[in-house]
Amino acid sequence: xxxxxxxxxxxxxxxxxxxxxxxxxxxxxxxxxxxxxxxxxxxxxxxxxxxxxxxxxxxxxxxxxxxxxxxxxxxxxxxxxxxxxxxxxxxxxxxxxxxxxxxxxxxxxxxxxxxxxxxxxxxx
Numbered sequence: 001x002x003x004x005x006x007x008x009x010x011x012x013x014x015x016x017x018x019x020x021x022x023x024x025x026x027x028x029x030x031x032x033x034x035x036x037x038x039x040x041x042x043x044x045x046x047x048x049x050x051x052x053x054x055x056x057x058x059x060x061x062x063x064x065x066x067x068x069x070x071x072x073x074x075x076x077x078x079x080x081x082x083x084x085x086x087x088x089x090x091x092x093x094x095x096x097x098x099x100x101x102x103x104x105x106x107x108x109x110x111x112x113x114x115x116x117x118x119x120x121x122x123x124x
Contacts, residue, residue, distance in 0.1 A: 025102075062113075
């Protein structure tokens with residue numbers, strides 16, 4: 001299993017870093033409400049803040065990978081509705097995505113790094 005955690009300091013230490021980390025992880029929830037915007041929002045937030053807050057870079061990569069992976073899982077679930085299994089799978093994936101986003105936000109608010117499970121590592 002590939003470990004996304006880079007070497008060096010990635011803990012969020014200042015209140016501003018913790019708050020931005022919280023917003024970054026919660027921005028993944030926008031994907032469930034506003035699909036096209038929800039994919040772009042965390043990536044834009046990460047790209048605009050990573051130079052100002054270097055510790056936020058690892059969090060941004062993880063969230064970007066998570067929203068891309070979640071998009072794939074949601075699309076597969078939606079297409080599997082043809083086979084009827086998607087009617088069960090889609091809500092499970094959506095609720096799981098929401099719960100994991102909140103867990104990541106809580107960890108970031110505590111200054112900790114959160115590695116989302118079942119995330120495909122597109123950005124390293």
